[in-house]
Amino acid sequence: MNLAISATGDDLESKLDRRFGRCSYFIILDPDTMEFETIQNASRGASSGAGVKAAQILADSEVDNLITGNVGPNAYNALTAAGIEIFTGASGTVKEAIAKYKEGELSRTNEPTTAGGTGKSR
Amino acid sequence: MQITVSAGKGGTGKTTVAVNLALALSESHSVEFLDCDVEEPDAGIFLKPENENSEPVTIEIPEISEDVCTYCGDCSEACEFNAIATFSENVLVYPELCHGCGLCSRVCTADAISERSKIIGEVRRGSTGSIDFYEGDLTIGEPMATPIIRDMKKKVTEENISILDSPPGTACPVIESLHGSDFALLVTEPTPFGLHDLRLSVKVAREMNIPVGVVINRYGIGDKSVEDYCEDEGVPVLMKIPNDRKIAELYSNGVPFVNKFDNWKGRFNQLFEEITRIVNPRAKSVEV
Numbered sequence: 001m002n003l004a005i006s007a008t009g010d011d012l013e014s015k016l017d018r019r020f021g022r023c024s025y026f027i028i029l030d031p032d033t034m035e036f037e038t039i040q041n042a043s044r045g046a047s048s049g050a051g052v053k054a055a056q057i058l059a060d061s062e063v064d065n066l067i068t069g070n071v072g073p074n075a076y077n078a079l080t081a082a083g084i085e086i087f088t089g090a091s092g093t094v095k096e097a098i099a100k101y102k103e104g105e106l107s108r109t110n111e112p113t114t115a116g117g118t119g120k121s122r
Numbered sequence: 123m124q125i126t127v128s129a130g131k132g133g134t135g136k137t138t139v140a141v142n143l144a145l146a147l148s149e150s151h152s153v154e155f156l157d158c159d160v161e162e163p164d165a166g167i168f169l170k171p172e173n174e175n176s177e178p179v180t181i182e183i184p185e186i187s188e189d190v191c192t193y194c195g196d197c198s199e200a201c202e203f204n205a206i207a208t209f210s211e212n213v214l215v216y217p218e219l220c221h222g223c224g225l226c227s228r229v230c231t232a233d234a235i236s237e238r239s240k241i242i243g244e245v246r247r248g249s250t251g252s253i254d255f256y257e258g259d260l261t262i263g264e265p266m267a268t269p270i271i272r273d274m275k276k277k278v279t280e281e282n283i284s285i286l287d288s289p290p291g292t293a294c295p296v297i298e299s300l301h302g303s304d305f306a307l308l309v310t311e312p313t314p315f316g317l318h319d320l321r322l323s324v325k326v327a328r329e330m331n332i333p334v335g336v337v338i339n340r341y342g343i344g345d346k347s348v349e350d351y352c353e354d355e356g357v358p359v360l361m362k363i364p365n366d367r368k369i370a371e372l373y374s375n376g377v378p379f380v381n382k383f384d385n386w387k388g389r390f391n392q393l394f395e396e397i398t399r400i401v402n403p404r405a406k407s408v409e410v
């Protein structure tokens with residue numbers, strides 16, 4: 001089981017990044033052992049489709065569940081197609097978000113949480 | 123002669139200058155007007171074109187046959203715009219992110235990608251008096267203005283005077299509008315903000331080797347910084363439009379001010395003569 005968290009820094013003490021496609025880092029961890037690795041979000045500076053690309057990165061890393069702040073429609077539909085479940089409603093540090101997730105306090109999202117499209121290029 | 127009227131940001135009076143210039147010149151020249159500000163085409167409000175007909179503008183977007191697709195992910199990796207995502211058992215195409223570059227179908231070794239045309243906007247053609255009027259219109263939600271501007275510019279003829287109302291800023295659609303222009307007429311306001319944007323516009327035009335000139339709109343507000351900059355940089359200030367209540371009123375009623383003030387008609391013709399001299403310094407008399 002792989003859990004991904006969008007984060008502003010590269011360790012468990014860093015803050016949850018509420019942006020999904022344009023977050024700074026993804027922390028990918030095994031919630032049972034709490035072992036984790038950090039990847040820089042390569043889609044962060046994408047001129048378009050950051051959410052789609054971020055979903056691709058997570059799918060390539062075999063992530064099953066994601067904790068983040070907001071997902072737009074494109075990201076939502078890519079994550080869903082990749083079979084990744086999205087959990088929102090967390091705040092504070094990555095560690096706190098994981099604790100809440102383990103206690104079942106985070107809600108699973110069944111729809112995009114924002115209108116998206118912040119990364120459009122014309 | 124192709125003159126592109128541009129501005130560092132919206133709301134500086136770019137469309138006003140383009141429209142008044144076109145109207146003033148149309149009495150003695152053949153003029154084409156191209157509204158390249160395809161996200162917000164508004165020159166038509168002033169020029170009120172008649173007999174418009176429209177042609178769609180399309181791009182080719184990928185369509186994937188999942189029967190042959192091996193989910194190798196090469197297409198997603200190649201796509202610069204993240205318009206395709208490949209997962210273990212599906213491929214998603216995001217048509218609204220696709221720029222129609224065709225790269226994905228070239229890299230797909232399984233031959234799983236075919237292309238279909240998608241309409242992203244239209245070019246309308248009409249006339250205003252003797253002016254041939256074109257405007258591009260981008261379908262809402264479409265990301266790309268450039269192909270529409272490119273299609274529209276195919277209508278430009280060498281012998282006529284073409285006035286292009288460019289989008290504001292310095293992004294791709296502006297570059298596309300400036301491309302091939304003989305002159306860039308930059309409209310700005312005499313304020314530090316105006317100066318900031320003007321510098322960028324001058325830089326872009328110069329990089330493209332297009333001679334520039336400046337029109338200062340709402341002259342009288344702000345400060346001298348734009349004029350000082352133009353003097354230091356050797357950028358000619360070709361016209362100053364005063365911050366005049368009557369001009370502003372006409373503007374808000376959608377009336378080009380050359381239609382009300384004959385002296386301005388003359389000034390726009392002089393402006394054109396100066397542009398001609400800059401573009402073609404050796405020509406003795408003005409010929410178009």
Ligand code: SF4
Pocket residue numbers: 186190191192193194195196197198208213229230231232233234235
């Ligand atoms: S490159 Fe072709 S075969 Fe590979 S995932 Fe894309 S469409 Fe499928």
Ligand code: SF4
Pocket residue numbers: 182183184200201202203204205206219220221222223224225226227
């Ligand atoms: S045509 Fe170009 S932009 Fe469109 S999906 Fe293919 S590679 Fe991406």
